[in-house]
Amino acid sequence: MSMKSRIPLILLACGSFNPITNMHMRLFELARDHLHQTGRYQVIEGIMSPVNDDYRKKGLVPARHRVAMAKLALETSDWIRVDPWESEQETWTETVKVLRHHYNESLRLLQYKKEFIKNKQPLEGSTENSLSSHYTVLPELKLLCGADFLQTFQTPNLWKKEHVKEIVEKFGLVCISRAGSDPAQYISESELLTKFQHNIFLVKEWIQNEISATQIRYALCRGLSVKYLVPDSVISYIAHHNIYTEESERKNEGDLLQPLRLHNTTLTFNRRHLQRISGG
Numbered sequence: 001m002s003m004k005s006r007i008p009l010i011l012l013a014c015g016s017f018n019p020i021t022n023m024h025m026r027l028f029e030l031a032r033d034h035l036h037q038t039g040r041y042q043v044i045e046g047i048m049s050p051v052n053d054d055y056r057k058k059g060l061v062p063a064r065h066r067v068a069m070a071k072l073a074l075e076t077s078d079w080i081r082v083d084p085w086e087s088e089q090e091t092w093t094e095t096v097k098v099l100r101h102h103y104n105e106s107l108r109l110l111q112y113k114k115e116f117i118k119n120k121q122p123l124e125g126s127t128e129n130s131l132s133s134h135y136t137v138l139p140e141l142k143l144l145c146g147a148d149f150l151q152t153f154q155t156p157n158l159w160k161k162e163h164v165k166e167i168v169e170k171f172g173l174v175c176i177s178r179a180g181s182d183p184a185q186y187i188s189e190s191e192l193l194t195k196f197q198h199n200i201f202l203v204k205e206w207i208q209n210e211i212s213a214t215q216i217r218y219a220l221c222r223g224l225s226v227k228y229l230v231p232d233s234v235i236s237y238i239a240h241h242n243i244y245t246e247e248s249e250r251k252n253e254g255d256l257l258q259p260l261r262l263h264n265t266t267l268t269f270n271r272r273h274l275q276r277i278s279g280g
């Protein structure tokens with residue numbers, strides 16, 4: 001199958017990126033190689049979407065810094081970009097809604113390109129035919145994650161079942177191996193994931209790279225070097241803005257993650273509603 005007849009594919013990674021590490025960028029490279037090796041896809045874009053501040057994860061520094069650091073880190077990539085849409089929303093957005101947003105955006109762009117080509121090219125031109133055929137296949141959007149992310153689907157009250165279903169049924173997952181996580185086992189333990197496993201790509205990293213953003217933050221707080229784990233431009237940005245300190249690490253300490261808070265609120269509402277209608 002030539003590259004042109006393949007399905008165009010966009011990879012979307014959601015997470016804290018607090019801060020972005022070399023491994024976050026490697027995830028995209030590993031995923032792209034794997035998908036190209038299937039012979040079915042052509043990866044056309046990578047999108048990194050830093051989570052909204054309202055996610056309330058411990059030590060989460062403001063999104064404007066996380067977005068700025070990711071932009072600096074990705075300056076050398078010609079296919080991965082940072083998208084601040086999720087971080088700029090009023091509140092935290094469920095991941096499936098972030099996927100829907102970016103999918104709709106990709107369709108809008110496709111429509112725009114088609115119209116541009118139609119208006120620009122003379123009808124008889126052979127270039128027009130070849131260019132427009134390039135845009136006739138609808139792109140796919142897949143969620144890119146590490147194996148620990150897949151594991152969180154099992155955490156009670158963190159994900160809505162219908163959302164996990166939509167992610168694996170409609171979009172698909174590309175999951176990179178991570179020490180301490182066994183994605184094949186998580187899939188076999190879940191009826192839902194097993195049903196849609198044809199849409200879950202498990203990628204084994206060929207060189208183990210256990211960088212973790214939490215460990216990077218701890219090292220920075222202790223004044224240790226993180227050179228060669230994080231791009232130099234990001235290290236300079238962190239130093240310049242003095243981003244990671246003992247104080248920043250205490251941010252959201254003891255808070256419940258927003259998805260869990262939302263779940264609790266819904267439970268309380270339902271309990272009250274039940275009491276009211278049953279006269280309790």
Ligand SMILES: Nc1ncnc2c1ncn2[C@@H]1O[C@H](COP(=O)(O)OP(=O)(O)OP(=O)(O)O)[C@@H](O)[C@H]1O
Nearest residue numbers: 015016017023145146149178209210211212213214
């Ligand atoms: N070393 C790694 N190997 C595989 N996947 C990774 C690795 N580091 C991060 N990821 C993946 O990158 C995405 C974003 O992760 P996140 O921002 O939570 O980074 P992290 O290093 O896991 O940070 P933290 O330690 O704060 O949880 C997630 O899907 C996560 O699984």
Ligand SMILES: NC(=O)c1ccc[n+]([C@@H]2O[C@H](COP(=O)(O)O)[C@@H](O)[C@H]2O)c1
Nearest residue numbers: 014015016051094095096158159160259
């Ligand atoms: N129900 C949901 O949609 C849901 C639940 C938990 C985490 N998430 C997302 O997963 C990512 C997890 O990031 P961290 O691994 O940094 O915690 C974030 O982008 C977060 O928004 C989504």
Ligand SMILES: [Zn+2]
Nearest residue numbers: 015016148213
């Ligand atoms: Zn993580």
